[in-house]
Amino acid sequence: xxxxxxxxxxxxxxxxxxxxxxxxxxxxxxLAERQQVSTTYLSKILTKLVKAGMIESTSGANGGxxxxxxxxxxxxxDVIHAIEGTASLFECEMNHGPECLIQQVMVSAxxxxxxxxxxxKLSELAKQMPVVL
Amino acid sequence: xxxxxxxxxxxxxxxxxxxxxxxxxxxxxxLAERQQVSTTYLSKILTKLVKAGMIESTSGANGGxxxxxxxxxxxxxDVIHAIEGTASLFECEMNHGPECLIQQVMVSAxxxxxxxxxxxKLSELAKQMPVVL
DNA sequence: TATATTACGGATAATACGAGTCTATGATAT
DNA sequence: ATATCATAGACTCGTATTATCCGTAATATA
Ligand code: SF4
Ligand code: SF4
Numbered sequence: 001x002x003x004x005x006x007x008x009x010x011x012x013x014x015x016x017x018x019x020x021x022x023x024x025x026x027x028x029x030x031l032a033e034r035q036q037v038s039t040t041y042l043s044k045i046l047t048k049l050v051k052a053g054m055i056e057s058t059s060g061a062n063g064g065x066x067x068x069x070x071x072x073x074x075x076x077x078d079v080i081h082a083i084e085g086t087a088s089l090f091e092c093e094m095n096h097g098p099e100c101l102i103q104q105v106m107v108s109a110x111x112x113x114x115x116x117x118x119x120x121k122l123s124e125l126a127k128q129m130p131v132v133l
Numbered sequence: 134x135x136x137x138x139x140x141x142x143x144x145x146x147x148x149x150x151x152x153x154x155x156x157x158x159x160x161x162x163x164l165a166e167r168q169q170v171s172t173t174y175l176s177k178i179l180t181k182l183v184k185a186g187m188i189e190s191t192s193g194a195n196g197g198x199x200x201x202x203x204x205x206x207x208x209x210x211d212v213i214h215a216i217e218g219t220a221s222l223f224e225c226e227m228n229h230g231p232e233c234l235i236q237q238v239m240v241s242a243x244x245x246x247x248x249x250x251x252x253x254k255l256s257e258l259a260k261q262m263p264v265v266l
Numbered sequence: 267t268a269t270a271t272t273a274c275g276g277a278t279a280a281t282a283c284g285a286g287t288c289t290a291t292g293a294t295a296t
Numbered sequence: 297a298t299a300t301c302a303t304a305g306a307c308t309c310g311t312a313t314t315a316t317c318c319g320t321a322a323t324a325t326a
Binding site: 001002003004007008011012015035036076084087089090091092093094101102105106108109110112113115116117120125128129 | 134135136137140141144145148169209217220222223224225226227234235238239241242243245246248249250253258261262
Binding site: 004005006037038040041044058059060061062063 | 312313314315316317318321322323324325
C-alpha cells in the first residue's frame with residue numbers, strides 16, 4: 001500500500017512544468033535528469049498524462065511537453081488517477097451489497113483523502129513553491 | 134496502491150470476534166472457512182494481531198483467539214497499521230526537507246484518511262452490524 | 267532533400283512484493 | 297499418550313512495478 005514511483009515522477013514533472021514559462025516546450029531529457037530517472041521510462045509516464053489531456057506534446061527537433069490550457073483546474077488527484085487508475089483502494093470478494101458497513105468505512109476514508117487531493121490545485125502550489133523541486 | 138487482502142482478512146476477523154461472545158475462544162479453522170482462506174495463511178495474519186496486542190491466543194485443544202480487554206478502543210486504523218505497517222504512503226528519494234509542499238500535500242491527505250479510520254471503532258461497528266459478515 | 271532531434275509504441279527483462287503452501291515445533295486439554 | 301491448536305521459518309508462485317531496448321513517426325533546420 002504505497003503510491004508508486006511513477007506517480008511521484010508525474011507529480012514532480014507537472015509541478016516543474018507549472019513553474020516554467022507556459023508556452024515553452026521542455027524535453028523529456030531535462031525533466032528526467034532532474035529526477036534521476038531514465039528518459040525512456042519517464043517518457044512512458046508522460047504519455048499517460050498526454051492521453052489524460054493534462055499536457056500536450058510536440059515531436060521533432062525542439063519538441064517536448066507543455067501544459068494545456070485547462071491547467072488551472074488540474075489537481076493532485078487528477079494526476080494520481082491518471083497514473084494509478086481510479087479503482088477503489090478497498091475491494092472484497094463476496095460482495096454483500098452496498099449496505100455493508102466495512103465497505104462504507106473504507107470507501108469513505110478513501111474519499112476523505114481524495115477530497116483533500118482534489119482541493120490541491122497544481123497551479124496554486126506552483127505559485128507557492130519556494131525554490132527548485 | 135491497494136489495501137492488501139491480508140488487511141481485509143484481519144478486519145473481517147476482528148469484526149467477527151467482536152460480534153461473538155467475548156470470553157469464547159474461536160479457532161482459526163472457523164474463522165478461515167468463513168472467509169474462504171487457508172488456515173495457515175490466516176494464522177500468520179492473526180499472529181500479527183496478537184503481537185500488536187489486539188487479540189490473545191491459547192494453544193492446545195479447544196484453543197483459539199479472543200479479543201483483549203482494551204477492545205473498545207481499537208479502531209480500523211489500528212488493525213490496518215498492524216498489518217500494513219505505519220510507513221507513509223508517499224516517500225521520495227532526494228528528500229528536500231520538511232518544508233516541501235509536495236510532501237505536505239501528500240502526507241496531509243493521508244492523515245485525512247487516517248483520521249477517519251481512527252474514529253471508526255470496531256466496537257461501534259459491531260453493534261450496528263446487521264447480519265453476518 | 268537530408269539529417270538531427272524528439273516523442274511514441276511494443277517487446278522484453280529485472281525486481282519487488284503480495285499471497286499462499288508446507289512442515290516442524292511447542293503448548294494444552296482430555 | 298494423544299489429539300488439537302497456535303507459531304515460526306523456509307519456500308513457492310503469480311503479478312505488478314520498474315526499467316531497458318529498439319524501431320517508427322513526426323518535425324525543425326540546414
Ligand atoms: S462483509 Fe462487507 S467488506 Fe466483507 S466481503 Fe461482505 S461486502 Fe465485502
Ligand atoms: S521536491 Fe519534495 S517530494 Fe520531491 S523529492 Fe524533494 S522533498 Fe521529496
